[in-house]
Amino acid sequence: MLPIGAGAGSVSRQTQQVSRAFDRLADTSVKLATLKRVNQGSDDPAALIAATELNRELTALEEASAATERTRALVHVADSGLGQAGDLLNQIEGNLVTAASDATSSEERAAIQIEIDAAIDALDRIGANTRFAGRRVFTGEAATVLTGPDPGDTTALDIPDLSATSLGGNSGTLADLRSSGAATGNAETGGAIIAEARRQVLTARSELGAFERNSIDSAQRLFEDTAVNLSSSLSRIADADVALESANLVKAITLADSAVATARLAAATERTTTSLFSELLDTVG
Numbered sequence: 001m002l003p004i005g006a007g008a009g010s011v012s013r014q015t016q017q018v019s020r021a022f023d024r025l026a027d028t029s030v031k032l033a034t035l036k037r038v039n040q041g042s043d044d045p046a047a048l049i050a051a052t053e054l055n056r057e058l059t060a061l062e063e064a065s066a067a068t069e070r071t072r073a074l075v076h077v078a079d080s081g082l083g084q085a086g087d088l089l090n091q092i093e094g095n096l097v098t099a100a101s102d103a104t105s106s107e108e109r110a111a112i113q114i115e116i117d118a119a120i121d122a123l124d125r126i127g128a129n130t131r132f133a134g135r136r137v138f139t140g141e142a143a144t145v146l147t148g149p150d151p152g153d154t155t156a157l158d159i160p161d162l163s164a165t166s167l168g169g170n171s172g173t174l175a176d177l178r179s180s181g182a183a184t185g186n187a188e189t190g191g192a193i194i195a196e197a198r199r200q201v202l203t204a205r206s207e208l209g210a211f212e213r214n215s216i217d218s219a220q221r222l223f224e225d226t227a228v229n230l231s232s233s234l235s236r237i238a239d240a241d242v243a244l245e246s247a248n249l250v251k252a253i254t255l256a257d258s259a260v261a262t263a264r265l266a267a268a269t270e271r272t273t274t275s276l277f278s279e280l281l282d283t284v285g
Helices: 007-034 045-100 106-129 187-238 242-284
Strands: 143-146 154-157
Touching: 045 106, 045 143, 045 154, 045 187
Parallel strands: none
Antiparallel strands: 143 154
16 A cells, blocks of 8 residues: 555656556567567567568469469460360261261252351461450460469460461361362372361370460469468567467456556645645645
8 A cells, every 4th residue: 555655756657657557568569460479570570571471472373273274264264165166076077977977969069068168267266366465365475474482483384376377287287178278189188188187186185274274374383382382471570379368468457457447546645635734734824
């Protein structure tokens, strides 16, 4: 209990104790609210620097992971287009076989040629109109794609040109199978052209599949593992110990209540002392 003569100095000291108690209470409350041990530089300067760097690395990983998934989407779009082209090649091959039969009339052959022309036109449209993020996919030029968290972590993704003039080989191109084309009506040459075109399409699909499995999937696994390790390190550095901070909160509340009670007692004591001195002076006077 405060002595009778504690005076204004005691009240001032108790007020400071109240202020410090509420500062501790506020600090603990912030840590529990944010679940972070480090919320500002004064909490732990070294930990703040480390946590900031880890957050930067995590952000870079998230962006790289998103970019890799976009590359996966590009691969799927290209594979879908090539798959449709393969179906058209099979259709053209079937038409060539039917047209080569002696049992097929000239009128039927003319109708079959119309179907072949339509299939070749459809393949050209796939090559010209397949787009991803506003850009043509089948240009025959390699696409530069991100494979890591740094801007320089790039590689080339080869996507072929897909058109009637680009598919084929020594026997000719798919365009030669159109009406009045160099290979029109020649079943053997037409078959060779289709075989080479199919090989090119299947090779391109295989390369895209291998790229997805070996580059995209492995990169994503690396990103995920690295992100787990970085998050674990960040948690150890910056996250609050909830049990400890909960105990600190109870302690801070108790100390704050005690400080307030003591300050009130000091103020009451000062008033009582002042009143007693006033009465004493009045009596003496």
